[in-house]
Amino acid sequence: MPARIEDYALIGDGHTAALVSRDGSVDWLCWPRFDSGACFAALLGTDDNGRWLIAPAADTDAADSSDASRDDTHAAAQQHEEESDCTTSDASAKPKPDEKPVPRQAGKPPAQAARSEAGKTHTKSAAQRTKAPAQRAHDEHQGGDGTPGQPGYARSTRRRYRGETLILETDFETPDGAVTLIDFMPPGNGWSEMIRIVVGKRGTVKMRMELVLRFDYGFSIPWVSRLTRDSGIKAIAGPDTVALRTPVDLRGENMKTVAEFTVSEGERVPFSLTYSASHLRVPPAHDPHTALARTENYWLEWAARGTVEGKYAPAIRRSLLTLKALAYEPTGGIVAAPTTSLPERMGGSRNWDYRYCWLRDATITLLAMMRGGYYDEARAWRSWLGRVMAGSPEQLQIMYGLAGERRLPEFELDWLQGYEGSKPVRVGNNAVGQLQLDVYGEVMNALHLARVGGLQADETAWNVQCAMLKHLETIWEEPDEGIWETRGGRQQFTFSKVMAWVAFDRAVKSAEAFDLPAPLDDWRATRARIHADVCAKSWNPELNAFTQTYGGDALDASVLLMPLLGFLPPSDPRVAGTVDAIEKHLLHDGLVLRYRTTEVDDGLPPGEGTFLACSFWMVDNLALQGRVAQAREMYERLLALANDVGLLAEEYDPISGRLVGNFPQGFSHVALVHTGLNLMKHEQGMASAAGQPPHDGQGREPPAGTPDAGMQSSPVV
Template sequence: MSLPLEDYALIGDCQTAALVGRDGSIDWLCLPRFDSGAVFAELLGTEENGHWKLAPVGEIKATRRRYRPGTLVLETEFDVDGGTVRVTDCMPPRDELPDVLRLVECLRGSVRMRMDLVIRFDYGAIVPWVLRTDNGISAIAGPDMLRLRTDVPLHGEDFHTVAEFDLSEGQTASFDLTWYPSHEREPRQVDHSGTLRDAERWWREWSDRCSFGDGSCDDALDRAHWSEAVKRSLITLKALTYAPTGGIVAAPTTSLPEHLGGVRNWDYRYCWLRDATFTLYAMMNAGYHEEARAWREWLLRAVAGKPSQIQIMYGISGERRLTELQLPWLPGYEGSSPVRMGNAAFDQFQLDVPGEVMDALHQCRRVGLEPMGASWNLQKALMDFLETVWEQPDEGIWEVRGPRRHFTHSKVMAWVAFDRAVKGVEQFDRDGPADRWRGLRDRIRREIFERSYDPEVGAFMQSYGSPFLDASVLMMPLVGFLEPTDERMVGTVRAIEQRLKRDGFVDRYETDPSVDGLPPGEGSFLPCSFWLADNYALMGRRDDAVRMFESLLAIRNDVGLLSEEYDVSARRLVGNFPQAFTHIGLINTAYNLSAATTHPAEHRQHS
């Protein structure tokens, strides 16, 4: 059975990623891409759905783990009676084929180890044909081939490949698992130690480019654990980037539940446009302009075409058809079913998407990261489309599966789209009907004030005429729609504190089946908690902002990772893991708190 999410660490090669448990088991890995079928799927089922465990035989007295500083190379140490071993796990950044390298070193005494490899292609459904080789095994089923190379003797047990071996102090054993298309020639064996050194060097050189804590922050913020949290989040974000295209997946997993035992289980191995501006902001502030440019160019390629056909999300290469299917042979994480691949939300109508695209490209221009030549023509066509649809209801940022509504956040982002179009003309000498765009911007603003604000509650509500609150309205000051000290925004923050804040963390919205079409119940949404910290900072409530930020840092697992949500009752991370949107929020809030201290007027993220 799978472990609590806190017990997993991430390794990856910037094209796919694996989750490694504290017990030494790789329980999730899709090959060769993030969105491919899983070859290890115990995370969503049982060991018979695939895993690769490498751990001592017998009782483990203590476990310690860490990433090598500035890298995605994972070290796990196990203490047992008689000795200590270290397992080092790594997926080297690759040009072509994916490798998983595992090295066992005996640090003290003598330890007996056991390896248990269960390969199941297609999300745990297909048992491959396994052949013994002179230095390991090969496993084939249809288009997929896995090749395990090791000097440790292997044997089969009930469709598992296993090994038991003894190591004494100073001795090592290595394992190299490679995927390749079954119709192609077997790839050459890698130099294990050299490849590991190269991977470590690659990650350190990349992470050393991070600018946070380089003296640009004040002394109060230049703390080791803040800098470490930002760097770890940036490394995680890089690991979730599909290097060939620059697309960034929301998470490397599917169907990890927002509520344990519930049905809110979605496939997050795709790229959401709603993340675009936040992602660019995080990367550019940290000094990663090359990655920001790659993400920007992925964005432009993905949305190219007829503006009315723009989607809220795309595949990692810009694919549009993300058909949702259920995988009934997998029981789900802790019984949370159904397990899904694909995401039906891809064909939803979300009015905020044009605003996200316009804002992202505006931010690129502000920092001199000029979009490709045809981008302004694309933007103008997008604005023509938005003029015809902004008055329509939509499914909103949270992709509700209930009836469409006039969601406040969606209308705010429509305002953002027209605002950034106007600024394209005013600030960057682009051509366009600025007067018409300006008039529409002002009209949307008035409508939001008239129809979204409830004077009895003293807050902006989830949608026009709604009795429910929604934390997405915390975006209003962050996108420059409203001053953070405006009494209506102050009242909105107060209402969110009273009705959406639970044990220090913020829920997305007040769930109701009539709104989202699903049974109620989910964890607190961590990005919303970061947004509240941002609002505190903007309002001058710096102590509250820092407390909020520190409480979020405190729920990271031991290797610095966060999921999408947090179950305040169970004190557990829930939702897909690790979550890019959450780590982006951590990065941006750290920078925003710094800006609020050193240059308060420069704090606003998107204006």
């Protein structure tokens, strides 16, 4: 059974990413791209669907017996061959005379790893449920009773990233000593590789390694053979090849590749797992320790380019680094999350594939990178956006593949039981074909911000924008599926109309500021017409709030963005009324729901956690209303919901005290960045370019003659 979502950490190399649990198990890794099939899919199934464990070994040989019987249920066995001999399933069998044997490590104990106890039912106290994930994880991994833990025999576990890098260090304390497990993926290799190094810190610790490779999302069992020139094995299934190199002796056991070894103080034992296409040669071996130094330099040099300073800088900089890890380096596209089908409610069906690039993320991601000082990443994302939006405006999609692929068919993987039984497990996303009018506003805002930030676009980009607006003029009054990608039919969503207004507003601003040719009178007239339409049809006087849809009575947290986008000033009483109404009706334990799924028919069974990005939007609104102390308190509570290495999922369940939804979620981290910078009054000039009013608690216009002057654009209605 997989770990809790908040118990995972992220490592990546700019092509893909892996999730590593506190207990040393890699339970999710898609190779060679973020959206490829997973070779480790235990996150959404069982250990038999693929994982890579390195952890202290248990002191009993019986701990693994239940798993051996479970492995016997497989229809086929993972085969281990000796060079050309395919008859043995034991990779440690005596080699042939012409074969290079895997070196053995003297004095290996015959220990086997203890298995996870996560399948047991644990009753948490109310006090324990209310703790933030990071503190609760710390408490629950400080054993002290000497009993075997999950999955190895460690009395306590601590972990961290090495400085401002994606190098994960996990400390295991056992009765016999202490070790540190270092996990990382070297960027810029020319191929994708994951390296794990066990470092002895104190005493002598018995360790166990267990590799279960299952390609194609835990389905395909590979054929395993020994490497002819290195110490290790090679696994092949269809188009995929993975090679494991290590000086430790390996053997086959119950359709797994396993090893037991000891590590004493000062010793370092490396493991390197490398991916390649099966028709190509296995990439050459590199020194793991040299790769570690190079990887550390890469991330430290990248982080040093950042400009964020202030009270919330550590969390903001970690979030920016996480966004960098979600970027597909060859194209500049940024995935929403590196996972699929982590549930928005445990046991529920709101499970989606987020390993694609949403245009909606364009504005906030591009602005976050620029506000953080990372203009190269912003430039790459802008270039990706320019490529995918090229073509007929009628064919603009809400999301694309990493390289701009348009077809992302959705299907279900019935052999995976789902995270904690949450089915179905989905690959692809049918929302790709939805009409979501807000993406036109996202694109226009993104490109306007790029120009303001000095990322000049060519003439073609402006011509494409003009064509998009011409099309938007003909469809903005139509119903759509909205920002939340509902599956209950199209409606007249308020936020979609607000973003249509943003599209024309930002186009007008770009044309005026950069002397671009445009039918400004027509655009201004359409902008004013949309604004009047929203204010007339979305305002509910009984609720004293803007509602989710025209003429509706359901609230929606997306309307919290109206003052942040400049649609209305924070001082407008309708904004204050909407904030009050959402506080009364959409807060759950002080955090914000998107909307009440029990009251809104979105085509899906009800039930989900609080949406973290919406809670950050509430923080911004509180600050704009002059409630700065309350805003800071809420922001700091949100920061405390991040796990012990600073990562957030899409949502948080206050009842169970757990992160839920895909993880880590780019949308949550971008919201964390913007709200933190706003609270620190950081880079207000760039924030104003996004249409945001100054965070002085009064909603006043910027003084004349300043960079922010004239950037507010709320028409008087």
